[in-house]
Amino acid sequence: MAAPLWSGRRRWIGGGGTTRRRIAPALWKALVLSAVVVPLVVLATVPEDSRSDPWYVASMATALAAASLLVATFVLPSRVRALTSYLGVERLLRNHRALALAASALVLVHVVLALAHADGGPAVLDLREAPPRVWAGSTATVALALMVLLAVTRRRRRPRYEGWRLAHVVLANVVVLGAALHVWWLADLTRYRAGRLWFAVLAAVLVLVTVHRWVWRPLRARRNAYVVDEVRAESPTAVTVVLHADGHRGLRFRPGQFAWLKIGSSPFVFEEHPFTIASPATEPWRKEFTVKALGDFSEILAGLRPGRQVHLDGPHGAFTTEGLRSSGFVFLAGGVGITPMLSMLRTMADRGDPRPVVLVVAGRTADDLLHRVGYDDLAARLDVRLVEVLESPPKEWEGAVGWLSQDVLDAALPGRRGRRNLDYFICGPGPMVAAATRILCDWGIRPTRIHTELFDVV
Numbered sequence: 001m002a003a004p005l006w007s008g009r010r011r012w013i014g015g016g017g018t019t020r021r022r023i024a025p026a027l028w029k030a031l032v033l034s035a036v037v038v039p040l041v042v043l044a045t046v047p048e049d050s051r052s053d054p055w056y057v058a059s060m061a062t063a064l065a066a067a068s069l070l071v072a073t074f075v076l077p078s079r080v081r082a083l084t085s086y087l088g089v090e091r092l093l094r095n096h097r098a099l100a101l102a103a104s105a106l107v108l109v110h111v112v113l114a115l116a117h118a119d120g121g122p123a124v125l126d127l128r129e130a131p132p133r134v135w136a137g138s139t140a141t142v143a144l145a146l147m148v149l150l151a152v153t154r155r156r157r158r159p160r161y162e163g164w165r166l167a168h169v170v171l172a173n174v175v176v177l178g179a180a181l182h183v184w185w186l187a188d189l190t191r192y193r194a195g196r197l198w199f200a201v202l203a204a205v206l207v208l209v210t211v212h213r214w215v216w217r218p219l220r221a222r223r224n225a226y227v228v229d230e231v232r233a234e235s236p237t238a239v240t241v242v243l244h245a246d247g248h249r250g251l252r253f254r255p256g257q258f259a260w261l262k263i264g265s266s267p268f269v270f271e272e273h274p275f276t277i278a279s280p281a282t283e284p285w286r287k288e289f290t291v292k293a294l295g296d297f298s299e300i301l302a303g304l305r306p307g308r309q310v311h312l313d314g315p316h317g318a319f320t321t322e323g324l325r326s327s328g329f330v331f332l333a334g335g336v337g338i339t340p341m342l343s344m345l346r347t348m349a350d351r352g353d354p355r356p357v358v359l360v361v362a363g364r365t366a367d368d369l370l371h372r373v374g375y376d377d378l379a380a381r382l383d384v385r386l387v388e389v390l391e392s393p394p395k396e397w398e399g400a401v402g403w404l405s406q407d408v409l410d411a412a413l414p415g416r417r418g419r420r421n422l423d424y425f426i427c428g429p430g431p432m433v434a435a436a437t438r439i440l441c442d443w444g445i446r447p448t449r450i451h452t453e454l455f456d457v458v
Contacts, residue, residue, distance in 0.1 A: 023086075025087060025091065028083070028087060031072070032069075032095075032099070035065075035068035035069055035072050036065050036069070038198060039061065039064030039065050039067070040065075041194075042064060042189070042194045042195055042197075043057065045192060045193075053117065055113055055116055055117035056117055059110055059113035060188070062106045062107075062113060063106075063110045063114075064189070066103050066106035066107045066110060067183070067202060068202065069099050069102055069103035069106065070175065070176070070179065071202045071205055071206060072099050073100045074172065074209060075205065076092050076096040076099070077092070077096055078210075078212060078213040079212075079213060079217055079260075079313065081315075081316065084317060084318070085257075085316065085317065085318055086318055088317065088318035088319060088453075089316060089318070089319075089453070090319075090452060090454055091318075100147070100148070100151070101148070104144055104145070107141060107144060111141060131185070132181070132185050133181070133182050133185035136178045136179075136182040136185060137178065137179070137182035139174065139178040140174065140175050140176075140177075140178025140179040140182060143174040143175045143178060147168065147172065147175065150164065150167060150168060150171070151168075161273070161297075162270075162297075166270070183199060217313055218267045218268045218313075219267070220313070221260075221262065221267035221311040221312060221313045222267045222311065224248070224251045224313070224314075225245075225246040225248070225267075225309055225311055226243035226244060226246055226287060226309070226310050226311070226312060227243065227244055227306075227308070227309055227310075228241065228242070228243055228304045228305065228306050228308045228309075228310065229242040229243060229244050229306060230242045230306060231301070231302060231303075231304050231306075234370050234373060235367040235368070235369075235370060236367055237292055238290060238291065238292045238336065238370055239290070239291055239301065239302045240278070240288055240290045240291075240373075241288070241289045241301055241304060242287070242288050243286070243287040243289075243310065243312075244287075245285040245286070249284065249285055250283070250284030250285030250286065250287075251284055251287070251312055251314065251315065252284045252315075253284065253314065253315035254281060254315065254320040254322040255277075255280065255281045255320055255340070255343040255347040255348075256317065256319045256321065256322075256340040256341075256343055256344050257276075257277060257315035257316060257319070257320060257340075258274050258275060258314060258315065258316055258317050258340075259274070259275065259277060259287075259312040259313060259314025259315055260273065260274050260312065260313040260314060261273055261275055261289065261310055261311075262310060262311045262313070263308070263310050264309070264310070264311075266311075267313075272313065273297045274316075275289040276339040276340045276343070277315070278290045278339040278342040278343050278346075279343060279346065280343060280346035280347040280350050281322075281343065281347045282347055282350040287312070289301075289339075290336065290338075290339050290342070290370055291336070292335065292336040318451075319340055319451055319452075319453040320340075321344050321347075321423070321425070326355065326421065326422060326423040327355065327421040327422065328355045328356040328357065328358075328421070328423075329355065329356075329357045329358075329422060329423050329424075330358045330360070330412075330413060330422050331344070331345075331357060331359045331360065331425050332360045332362075332404065332409075332424065332427075332432075332436050333359070333360070333361050333362070333426075333427055333428055334361075334362045334427070334428020334429050334432040335362075335363055335368045335370075335428055335429065336368075336370060337428030337429075337432075338361055338370050339370075339427075340425070340427055340453065341359065341425065341427065342371060345357065345359070345378050345382065345384070346378065348382060349378050349382050352381075353382075356383040356384070356385075357382060357385070358384075358385045358387065358412055358413060359371070359384055359386050359387070360388075360389065360404065360408070360409065361386070361388050361389070362388075362389040362404040362428070363388075363391070364392055365390060365391075365392050365393075365394075366390060366393065366394055366397075369388060385412070387399070387408065387411075387412040388400065389401070389402065389403070389404055391403065404432055404435065404436060406439045406442075409436070409439055416443070419443065419445065420444070420445065420446070420449075423449050423451065424436075424440055424445065424449060424450050424451065425451045425452075425453075426450070426451070427453040427454075429454075433452050433454055437452060
């Protein structure tokens with residue numbers, strides 16, 4: 001095992017990824033801000049006689065802003081690679097949930113204001129005699145409330161992923177369709193040119209995103225067909241699925257990214273799951289996925305036979321070393337969170353990257369140490385230092401015992417001054433990622449040098 005050289009002066013010139021990582025979040029914030037500001041500008045074009053009623057103005061303002069935020073919420077999980085590759089999946093999911101909650105709050109305010117403004121008051125919600133526009137608006141509101149309820153209860157009950165995802169997709173489309181019909185049949189703001197133009201823009205975005213997600217992405221996945229080479233056991237609870245490209249040169253990706261995997265001859269199947277690519281980016285024709293047995297789909301993967309065709313939708317994710325101008329890296333992995341680090345390490349070894357790496361792997365038992373297969377070859381080709389931490393180690397264990405604590409990291413890393421020139425990658429269960437991030441922040445490591453990836457539904 002080579003000892004790292006922590007001079008802090010050596011620089012490795014990568015690509016232009018650093019600039020894009022900084023610009024992409026700023027651009028997204030500008031787009032979200034415009035989604036709120038533009039409707040207010042649109043509302044200002046309404047004739048003054050229509051703006052004399054403050055209830056009406058407030059109701060329309062909240063409705064326009066809610067519609068814009070709902071569209072932004074709809075766009076985020078639609079696998080637009082310009083978003084997934086530079087915003088990062090973790091930030092994307094946080095934004096998705098925050099925008100959904102903000103839009104839901106605006107919808108609630110809009111309903112209250114609309115009822116206060118309506119001639120019949122709450123009686124307009126009597127669906128027995130309500131016109132189609134009320135039915136459409138009520139249906140969209142109820143579907144939105146159910147989506148929020150599902151999102152809240154999912155974290156507590158952990159329902160079966162496929163069922164939760166199907167319900168989420170169906171409800172999302174009901175919300176969008178119901179809201180669109182409500183606006184169309186109400187014909188309130190659409191009677192004005194600026195209002196019609198803005199709603200036309202929102203409708204165009206929805207159509208394009210829907211086609212991209214449910215037509216274009218599956219068609220692209222058809223071009224990314226792979227065939228199973230082997231399925232080997234890495235531990236009693238984890239397997240590695242090895243694939244090779246079927247009739248093409250392979251799916252190019254950046255080390256640390258992931259892809260959605262679909263089993264079968266058709267890429268249009270609904271059931272699919274995201275897995276981090278563990279193989280090096282220097283071999284796009286070959287893919288490895290190390291998967292822990294956490295559900296029905298992972299058990300299906302473990303039972304795959306050589307020759308079975310699968311499809312990949314990707315690559316996605318911004319959890320990558322590509323393009324970073326760092327003097328070295330620190331990889332902090334928990335359990336199966338080692339998979340993106342394996343891709344990064346293998347890519348660095350293939351490219352002859354001389355930068356030093358500290359690899360800290362934490363697990364509950366020795367079965368969680370999934371990095372050991374092939375590690376000796378990596379250690380011979382890289383400037384890497386390995387630190388292993390187990391909560392329940394075997395009797396002959398010589399590594400650290402316990403949690404991934406500040407003391408463990410303090411002993412593994414160089415002096416305080418040298419730490420500031422490194423980039424830190426943390427992947428694993430939520431509590432571990434949060435604890436490691438807090439330790440690094442307490443040490444004064446800049447947030448831009450801390451890269452995290454949580455295990456969550458994408």
